[in-house]
Each structure stands twice: as C-alpha cells, then as structure tokens.
Amino acid sequence: MLEDIELNVGEGEAVALVGPSGCGKTTLLNLAAGLLTPWEGTIASSFARPAMMFQQPRLLPWKRTLANIGLGLKARGVGRAERDRQAAGLATRMGLTADDLAKYPGALSGGMQSRAALARAFAVAPDLLLLDEAFSALDIGLKSELYALLAGERAAHGSAVLMITHDLMEAVRLADRILVMSGSPGRIVAEHRVDTPVAARDEAWVFARTAEFIRWPEIRAAFALPPLEGA
Amino acid sequence: MKRAAGDWLAATGHYLWSGWGSLASLGIFLAIWELTAQQLGPLILPTPIEALGTLHGLFASGAAGPEIAVTARRALAGFALSVGVGSLLGLAAGVSLTASMMARPIITVLVGMPPIAWLILALLWFGAGDGTPVFTVFIACFPIIFVGAMQGTRTLDGQLKEVARMFGLSTWMKLTDVYLPHVVSYLFPAWISALGMSWKIVVMAELLSTEDGIGAALAVSRSHLDTAASMAWIVALVGTLLAIEYLLLEPLKRRVESWREFASSSN
Numbered sequence: 001m002l003e004d005i006e007l008n009v010g011e012g013e014a015v016a017l018v019g020p021s022g023c024g025k026t027t028l029l030n031l032a033a034g035l036l037t038p039w040e041g042t043i044a045s046s047f048a049r050p051a052m053m054f055q056q057p058r059l060l061p062w063k064r065t066l067a068n069i070g071l072g073l074k075a076r077g078v079g080r081a082e083r084d085r086q087a088a089g090l091a092t093r094m095g096l097t098a099d100d101l102a103k104y105p106g107a108l109s110g111g112m113q114s115r116a117a118l119a120r121a122f123a124v125a126p127d128l129l130l131l132d133e134a135f136s137a138l139d140i141g142l143k144s145e146l147y148a149l150l151a152g153e154r155a156a157h158g159s160a161v162l163m164i165t166h167d168l169m170e171a172v173r174l175a176d177r178i179l180v181m182s183g184s185p186g187r188i189v190a191e192h193r194v195d196t197p198v199a200a201r202d203e204a205w206v207f208a209r210t211a212e213f214i215r216w217p218e219i220r221a222a223f224a225l226p227p228l229e230g231a
Numbered sequence: 232m233k234r235a236a237g238d239w240l241a242a243t244g245h246y247l248w249s250g251w252g253s254l255a256s257l258g259i260f261l262a263i264w265e266l267t268a269q270q271l272g273p274l275i276l277p278t279p280i281e282a283l284g285t286l287h288g289l290f291a292s293g294a295a296g297p298e299i300a301v302t303a304r305r306a307l308a309g310f311a312l313s314v315g316v317g318s319l320l321g322l323a324a325g326v327s328l329t330a331s332m333m334a335r336p337i338i339t340v341l342v343g344m345p346p347i348a349w350l351i352l353a354l355l356w357f358g359a360g361d362g363t364p365v366f367t368v369f370i371a372c373f374p375i376i377f378v379g380a381m382q383g384t385r386t387l388d389g390q391l392k393e394v395a396r397m398f399g400l401s402t403w404m405k406l407t408d409v410y411l412p413h414v415v416s417y418l419f420p421a422w423i424s425a426l427g428m429s430w431k432i433v434v435m436a437e438l439l440s441t442e443d444g445i446g447a448a449l450a451v452s453r454s455h456l457d458t459a460a461s462m463a464w465i466v467a468l469v470g471t472l473l474a475i476e477y478l479l480l481e482p483l484k485r486r487v488e489s490w491r492e493f494a495s496s497s498n
Contacts (some may be wrong), residue, residue: 035393052397058390060246061492062412072398104490124398 003030003185009128014154014161014198016175018168021225024186025164026132032162033130047160051126054133057113059105065116066091066101072124087123094119094149111142118146122153129154131163134147135170147173151198168219169210173201178213182222190218252471272417274458282462289463294448299467302444306433307359309368310426316369317376318418324377325384334381341374346432354440363446364436372425379421383414416491419484423476430472484496 002024009015009032017025030036031043033052040175051072066087067074073083073085091101093116094115105113113132121129135143151174165171171178172194180190196205213219220227261279267279277285289295324330349370353363388412395409437446445468452460 029294033397035396050397054390054394056390058394060391060394061410062408062409069392071400074408075398075400075404106490 004029005188007032007179007188009160009162011127012154012158012160014163014174014176016171016178017164017181018166018171018219018222019164019180019181019186020183021166023181023183023222024040025181028181028186029130029132029162029164045128047126047128049124049126050128051121051124052130052132053117053121055133055136057105057110057117059113059116059120061104061106063104065096065103065105065108065112066100068105069101069116069119069123071120076124083123087119090118090119091116091121093152095145103104103217105161108222111138112204114138114142115149118149125157126159127157128160131161131165133165134163136165136167144171150174154198168213169206172209173206174198180216180218180222189222190216192216237409274456277459277462281459282466285459286463286466289460289467295463295467298443298445298448299471302433302437302446302468303471305364305437305444306368306429308361309365309433310429311374312365312369313372313376313425313429314422318380319374321377321380322384322414323411325381331381331385334377338374338378343372343376344372346435350436350439359442363440364433364446367430367436368432372429372478375425375428376418376421379417380414383417384410386417387413412490415487418498419480420488423480423484426476427472427478428469434468 007015007028017028019025027036031038032045032105033050034043038200059065060071063071066084069087069091070078070083073086074080078086088098088101096115096119097114099114100108100112105116107141108116118134135146140144140148147170150161153159161174163171163174178192178194179188181187194209201209212217214225215228217227219225264276264279268276268281273281286295324334346367350363350367353366353370357363357366391409391413395405400408433444434446434449437444438450439446441447445464449464450459452458452464
C-alpha cells in the first residue's frame, strides 16, 4: 500500500501530510502511532509521550467529560484529584464549562466533543501530537478557534505535530513542512517548507500561499486536478 | 445543578407515569381473567379474587413461605452459577476470534437442546434433590449469558480500542474503563432473560423431581384437582419473579447504565 516512504519528524516540528483520499495517509499515521506494524521497513520513535486526536472525537460514552479528558493521565498513574484538577484547568482553556464537564459525551454538542477530544490529547503534555483529519468535520469558526488553541499548546510545550489532512489551507496555516502524497501505491511526491512563523500567518497570507500552492504541478497531479492552462 | 435536578425530576416523573400505564394494562388483564373465570366456572378457572384468597390462606397457614423459599433458593443458585460461569467464559471467548468461532456450534447445541432433555439426564445423574433443579437451571441459562457476554466483547467499537492503545491504557484499565462498561449493556438483558428462564425451568424440574418447592406443590394441587391452589401457586411464582426483576435488577440496571439515559434524554 505504501512504497519508499521516508519520513522524519523533528522535535517540536509540525509536519503536514496532504493527499487525496485513499492514498495511505491514515495508514502512515497509524504506523507512526504504533497502532499498525509495518510488513517491511522500520519505525523508530524517540517521542516519549505521543497522543492522537482522531477524525471523530471518540470519547468513551460511559465516562463523564472530565474523566474522558483525564483518561491519558489515569493511564499514567496520576491520582484522581490531581488529574481532575489538570483536566478541569485544560478544559476551561478549551472553552468547556463546569456544566459540560459533568455531562456524558452523548449530551455534548459535536463542537464541545471535539474540544474535549483535543483537551484529552493535550492532557498528557504530548511531545508528539498526531492529528488524523481532526478538524475536517468542524465548521470554520470552530476550526479557527481550535487552530489557535493548538498553536497555544504547541508554543507552551514545544510538541511536535504530525497531521494528515486533505485541506491544503489547514496544512499551510499550521505546518512547518508540507509533504504531498499520491496514491496507489502511496508515496511522497513533493515536500515544501513553510518558513513564516505560525503566529505571523494571517488570513490573507494563508489564502495567498494556498492559492500559490494549489498551482503546483505535483499537487495537481496528486489530487488528479486538470493541469493549468499555460503552466 | 438546577438543570440536573430538573432532569432528575423529569426522569422520575416519566418513570412514575409509565408505571400508571403498566397498572392499567395489569387491570385489563385481571378484568379479562375475571370475565373468563365467570364464564368457565371455578373448577376450570378460579377468579383472581379466589386465587389471591387461596394464596393468602396458604401464607396464613405457613405453607407458602417455605416452599417459595426452597424454589427461590434453587432458581437463584442455578442462576448465580450460570451468571458466574457464563459471563466469564463468554468474555474470554469474545476476546479471541478463534475461541468464539469454536464456541458457536457448541452454543447452538446447548440452545437447541430442550430443557426437559437436560432434566431427564439430571435426574439420572443427581437423583431427587437440589442437584437436579439447580443443574437444569444452570445448563438452560448458561448459553443465554455466554452469548450475551461474547457478543458484548466482540461488538466493542474498534475505534475505542485504538483510543485505549493510543493513550497507553493498562490491561486492567482497558478491562474496567473500556470493555466492561460496554459488555454490561449486553450482559444485563441476558441476565434478565436468564432469570426469567430460571424461574420457569426450576418449577418444571421440581414438578418432576422433588418433594418440596412450588413445582412439587403444583403437582400436589393438580392431583387433587385443586385449580384454585394451582392458580395461587402460579401467582406466587410470577409475583416472586416480578419482585426480583423490578426491585433488584431494574434499579441496578438503571444505575449502571445511567450514562445511556442521560445521553438520550438531553439530546
């Protein structure tokens, strides 16, 4: 399914994998997460505390929101009082109210569930955060709010990010390095470094860079877009 | 806080109101019984009042209490045994695909085997005594509970398993925080249907194999052509089952599965 992939994520670096559906992005991410083992090749990770946010919030429906956020901390043996305190603090920064924290996930709106899922990932202070199209089902207002929260947490902990997305604008906005994948077999066809610091990327800049980016022949080929006239 | 109190009030009100519905349908049932009894006469079918009167007499004379206790002891012993063994083996079979595939034909045989056949075997093995009804109840309830536990484990959302692995949950945490809460939602209905089953089977077994218990009392009242006493024993039997289900299992289920109700009532 995947062929000749060499991918390194440095400490504190944000890498975005973009590509069409079915090109093996998710497989690659699951390999990196250790959820799958490769048939051939090796995966080496020196990250001690990886965390992942999935496309769906995937909260445990029988645990209240506060306990869901503290799940990773519980797995690390953090005591109940301490993990509730940390989870509540993080949740408040994420815009969840005390009322939301006492509810079961089924009683929360989709947006609140996504915030809780992001908080759960941040709760373990990850040095590597894996994002599996985590924002793709959200409305643009919530997206930009979660982008800001992500940027804030990254700045605070220096976590590396490996994200997969089919939203070029999201990649341009968040990543230090963008890798373009194409399908069958999945391979990396282009690499692009974004040097502007994340904090300095305003809307106009993101639009301009995305527009420029989408004109690239590799991108057009990977997404099976027709070649531009005169290009 | 105020909202939670409101939710609780609404839920309780709803439950009580649904109780009225049950009472009404019980009333209709008793009315039909009464009408049929008036048509057929007391030898064929005594009226509800007569049956309850006889039951009251049985309690007053001290005959009913010990018999009900004996039957309940046997049914609950067989039920408890099948809950323990069936739940554990079912969980174990659900975890492994091979084990669940191997278990399937055996379970089909166990489900398909009529309890009366087990009863004959049990009579040969255990003779007349507690062993026969307890074993028959156990073997009849076991496949129901086993299948419930196995299905529960097999249907666990693969996505939640990934979450558990990603966040490094220990085996113990996977069991208590991920597997069990899900499995319980399959186990409880299985336990409740097994409990109903155990009450039916125990009486059948007693009727044929023992000297005491509701089943034996039914055999005696049948031989005396005492329809009123037969109905009284049947009412006692059903009443005990309903009491256990609604006073013990139902509240327990509501407590364990409170997340489900909250999730559905607020959305």
